[in-house]
Amino acid sequence: MNKHKFGLREIIILLVIILSAISVWPSIQVHSKKGEAKQAFLKENPKLSSRSVNFGLDLAGGTSITLQIDQSGLKEGEDIKDIQAQSLEIIRNRVDQYGLSEPQISLAGDDRIVVELAGVDDSTAKALVGSTAKLEFKILAESEKFTQVVGLIDQYLTRQTTDIIADSTVKDSAKVDSAKKTPEAKDQALSDEELLAGGVAKAETAEKKDSAVAEAAPADVVGQSLSSFFISYGNGGFIAEESVEKVKKLLATEGVQKLIPRDVAFAFGSGLEKLRRDANIKAKRLYLLKRRAEMGGDDITDARPYRVSDGMSAGEVAVNLKFGGIGPKKFSAVTAANVGKQMAIVLDNQVISAPVIRDRIPNGEAQITGLDDIAEANRLAVVLKAGALKAPMQIIESRSVGATLGEENIAQGFGSGAIGLLLCLVFMVAYYRLGGFIASIGVMINAAVTAAVMSVFNATLTLPGIAGFILVVGMSLDANVIIFERIREELKNGLTARAAVAKGYERAFSAILDSNLTTVLTGLILYKIGTGSVKGFGLTLMIGILTSLFCAITVSRAVLDWRLAKRDRTTLSIGSGFKTLNNANLQIMKNRGKFRVLSWILIIASIACIAVKGFDFSIDFTGGQVYTIQYQDTEKHETDLNKALSKAGIEGARVRSLGGTSANSYQVSVRGDDTSFELAMTKAFEAANQKCEIVAKDAVGPTIGKELRFNAILSVIIAWLCIALYVWFRFGKLGLGFGVAAVLGLIHDTIITLGFISAFGLSFDGALIASLLTMIGYSVNDTIVNFDRIRENTALFGSAKYEQTINSSLNQCFSRTVITSLTTLFVCVVLAVMGGSSIRDFGLVQCFGILIGTYSSVCVCSPIVLWWSKKFKKGV
DSSP states (O other), rough: OOOTTTOHHHHHHHHHHHHHHHHHHHHHHTTOOOHHHHHHHHHHHHHHTTTTTTHHHHHHEEEEEEEEOGGGGGOOOOOOHHHHHHHHHHHHHHHHHTTOSSSSEEEETTEEEEEEEEEEOOHHHHEEEEEEOOOEEEEEEEOOHHHHHHHHHHHHHHTTOOOOOTOOOOOTTOOOOOGGSSSSSSGGGOOHHIIIIHHHHHHHHHHHHOTTTTOOBBBTTTTTOSGGGGEEEESSSSEEGHHHHHHHHHHHHHHHHSOOOOEEEEEESSSEEEETOEEEEEOOOOOESSSSSSSEEETTTEEEEOOOOOTTTTOOOOEEEEOOOTTHHHHHHHHHHHHTTBBBEEETTTEEEBBBBBBOSSEEEEEEEEEEEEHHHHHHHHHHHHOSSOOEEEEEEEEEEOOOHHHHHHHHHHHHHHHHHHHHHHHHHHHHHHHHHHHHHHHHHHHHHHHHHHHHHHEOOOOOHHHHHHHHHHHHHHHHEEEEEHHHHHHTTTTOHHHHHHHHHHHHHHHHHHHHHHHHHHHHHHHOOOHHHHHHHHHHHHHHHHHHHHHIIIHHHHHHHHHHHTTTTTTTOOOOOOOHHHHHHTTTTHHHHHHHHHHHHHHHHHHHHHHHOOOOHHHHHOOOEEEEEEEESSSHHHHHHHHHHHTOOOSSSSEEOSOSSSEEEEEEESOOOOTTTTHHHHHHHOOOOOOEEEEEEEOOOOOHHHHHHHHHHHHHHHHHHHHHHHHHHHHHGHHHHHHHHHHHHHHHHHHHHHHHHHHTOOOEEEEHHHHHHHHHHHHHHHHHHHHHHHHHHHHHOSTTTTHHHHHHHHHHHHHHHHHHHHHHHHHHHHHHSSSSSHHHHHHHHHHHHHHHHHHHHHHHHHHHHHHHHHHHHHHO
């Protein structure tokens, strides 16, 4: 055969490189642009979006929401899967009509939908996809009824009378003097504008006439009266923004609910209203509505936002509704029967507006007014046109990242990766000379192929995904190190360069295959069980490991063969290494008792630390809210933030500084799902004159937290079992002994690493679980290479002197063990130092994991194999 022939292997490699370049190019075109330029480019070239790597929200900025179907109201026989599929299409329709680019909408489990909207803030995203969009038209209850119900609730709450019992009801014909609490009944015919301008003043005057109920001292047990929360009246009562949640909880209590007549119900307005046109005081209105809806929104065929051009409302924003089918007749009949009354337009139990019906409306059209701006009108029109969800959906998790923080994450993620990779390549060239240069070429091609595969599958790259990509590129050098160390051994044994390369690749193949496939198993577990960014990390890990196998076995081999064949060389520049490593003669097996004692000390210390100090669980596991706060200066503000929260009476919030980032950032976290916390926190910072802004916020419900805890434990256990079974299968007669040793080593590493996490107070979140599993994969990778050499030497020399065979095998692999750990450590140290706050802890755990994993693969696992061989001589 012609040694210079450009064969099939080389053609395949060239095709892979060309196809990779073509596949990566759309991603380069899309992500080389930023902000509005990127959005405009995607609109002009929509096909490129599906052919490029997507950036996760932690990189692109935006909001991720997990919705869960509320099954409590489902009818018997309704299929939850059908409702889930229908709801998915309705949400997709809303998002498409809103004109967003690169939305990610997918089903999750049996009753959930995950929506990721790049470039959309938290409140807009929740309003767009979280609302059920159940539109109803209801008549406001008479003001006498409002007065009567509020009075009864006040008496019940303040315990002013013993005549109030839990099951009291109010008859429709009951009369109460409205001057005690609200404006006269004639005010009900006034418009919203008239009430806000003049009606409020009348209400305040009337209220002062008899303040016995409003000023009653709150009962120690029940709390404040309902009317004490009203700061003004007019078609209901106005409640200060900070008191809204308290009133909602008060109205939801069982005793209060029994006092509310069955034919009426309370409902809040959708937004804040000015109490007077000349004042800046804003409040939320509490309405009392007829419980029965006059008609629903099923007959709406069109909804269009517009700005009023004439009349007293000129310049205001509104939405025009158009009914189809029998809708116009129904609406005509409803308006004809309620002339002079106020009709509330209610969306998802919130009153959007409540205009007075002046006359019958026969043309089947209606207007929704009282909206803040054209953006809100546009969103409302989109939601109404897309239709209502088939069942109510609860937001059980939401994560929001500002665009500025996203750009910072990209710069830090890729920047730290480039530096880490450069350090690895420089070391490889310095240590392996020509071989290191060839390995560097393979690594660069591996990076391109990995990015190409992700582009082809339209994969989503997250910040942990970048860390995984960097880690995979660093770990891809591992295969080259195994090969080069094997080639050195064959050269020492007197083989020519060509023969040594052939033999080195042949003998290294099984170790490379086994060690990499166990890491792929870890990535698969992360991808199947993980969520969000952890899932993205698992996908990146799997793709990167598989492409690194291809590049190490084919690309590097092709370049080496070409180099040797060019002049029929008999020598190869592959470096001589360090004599200390090459000629290592460590007495590992003789000192196994000492290593056992050391391991038990580390394990006991770790368990003690976990028992005493515990873990700093993030909201991923506990449920709660986390806000990332950013300052533009360089001063320390952790104390300032704590003082501001304490002064405002906010308890349970925790502030910590975020290191490893160029911005001056802090994290404020609180457990629980108090929706008023963000408002209270913002006001506390404003009152303390803290010039900061919220750049990211996460909210995780208790359901998600429990699931993540369960999945975290499950994923670690599954990883252990899969690795044990794989090793047992691959290592034959004594395979179970190798498998048990590998798993015991992993348990050893996991416990000690958990002790490290506890001792240093690292935030225990989803990314840290990914780091733990990656550490498990890396540790077993190292262990299997040692096991492979033990298996090979046992086949050559027999098992008569098994202890000596194990010890010599470990010494033969010692150079490779140190070098691979060193190259991967370069990458992880850079991630820990420069990777930004989001992946700093990931890098720290990986650094520690590499060190403890290297120790266990040499000093813990192999002694267990020896013990097993003595215990079960016939094998299992």
